[in-house]
Amino acid sequence: MADYRIGITGCAGRMGQMLVREVLATPGCKLSAANERGGHEWVGRDAGEMMGLGALGVTVGDDPVTLFAACDAVIDFTTPAVSSINAGFAAQARAVHVVGTTGLSSEQEDELHVAARHTAIVWAPNMSLGVNLLFALTEEVAHALGDEFDIEIVELHHGAKADAPSGTALALGQAAAEGRGVKLERVAVRGRDGLTGARETGAIGFAALRGGDVVGDHTVIFAGAGERLELTHRATSRQIFAKGAVRAALWARGKPPGLYSMRDVLGLRRE
Numbered sequence: 001m002a003d004y005r006i007g008i009t010g011c012a013g014r015m016g017q018m019l020v021r022e023v024l025a026t027p028g029c030k031l032s033a034a035n036e037r038g039g040h041e042w043v044g045r046d047a048g049e050m051m052g053l054g055a056l057g058v059t060v061g062d063d064p065v066t067l068f069a070a071c072d073a074v075i076d077f078t079t080p081a082v083s084s085i086n087a088g089f090a091a092q093a094r095a096v097h098v099v100g101t102t103g104l105s106s107e108q109e110d111e112l113h114v115a116a117r118h119t120a121i122v123w124a125p126n127m128s129l130g131v132n133l134l135f136a137l138t139e140e141v142a143h144a145l146g147d148e149f150d151i152e153i154v155e156l157h158h159g160a161k162a163d164a165p166s167g168t169a170l171a172l173g174q175a176a177a178e179g180r181g182v183k184l185e186r187v188a189v190r191g192r193d194g195l196t197g198a199r200e201t202g203a204i205g206f207a208a209l210r211g212g213d214v215v216g217d218h219t220v221i222f223a224g225a226g227e228r229l230e231l232t233h234r235a236t237s238r239q240i241f242a243k244g245a246v247r248a249a250l251w252a253r254g255k256p257p258g259l260y261s262m263r264d265v266l267g268l269r270r271e
């Protein structure tokens with residue numbers, strides 16, 4: 001089989017550079033294109049040279065239509081506005097779109113759903129194996145314990161992170177809500193300050209901490225009377241997300257149109 005042509009958009013970013021390296025290191029995959037935003041200093045230059053890897057023969061572009069036309073799959077860790085628009089280009093080109101971007105509004109999420117009628121899109125706020133196991137465990141534990149245990153989700157990330165709470169924290173909240181059979185929007189409490197009054201039974205609370213170069217820590221706390229269970233995941237390298245994203249791109253090859261998650265990719269979805 002011919003090499004799988006993978007393109008990276010946002011290639012100069014923290015994740016973009018990891019993704020370029022991961023594609024280059026994955027047998028059967030070829031870096032077929034790399035994009036950045038218009039006006040970025042990397043545009044028109046060789047992606048490998050800009051990363052200190054030596055020339056790769058891949059010139060960084062800024063046109064998404066050309067990008068999607070040149071690829072079987074595009075991996076996209078950019079911004080919510082860019083990823084939601086890119087989903088439309090993926091649909092037109094019938095290319096796989098792997099979206100790692102977090103912080104999408106519900107309208108932007110809708111754009112992914114619409115595009116996924118025409119192509120396979122994998123969208124996951126966290127592409128690591130460990131966190132996706134944590135989603136499954138959180139759902140399981142929330143189901144088993146019921147709402148006499150209070151659920152609080154705490155996350156810590158580097159200071160440059162743009163959105164809060166993290167997409168992963170919200171997805172953990174979603175998993176807990178699904179385990180309990182409730183709608184997260186109804187029970188979520190996002191940040192507390194001042195005279196908040198007593199905690200409501202059944203609430204799922206979120207707290208976001210920011211600082212330093214922390215890649216991403218998440219803890220789900222189940223606090224009951226006389227005992228407490230805490231499930232924690234700590235990411236120490238962004239490589240885990242890049243590995244997961246390339247794995248998702250390979251998994252989606254030849255899949256029917258649809259919006260998939262990492263739980264689908266890893267076979268962790270509960271029937």
Ligand code: NAD
Nearest residue numbers: 010012013014015036037077078100101102125126127241
């Ligand atoms: P970053 O700011 O370092 O990188 C984003 C890159 O996208 C930048 O280089 C920027 O110039 C580029 N970009 C902006 N507009 C563009 C356009 N129109 N076309 C092409 N490129 C464009 O950010 P980051 O830390 O790499 O994170 C990016 C996103 O990925 C964030 O939403 C973050 O939360 C998310 N993230 C997800 C996971 C996961 O596992 N799903 C892991 C880490 C980060």
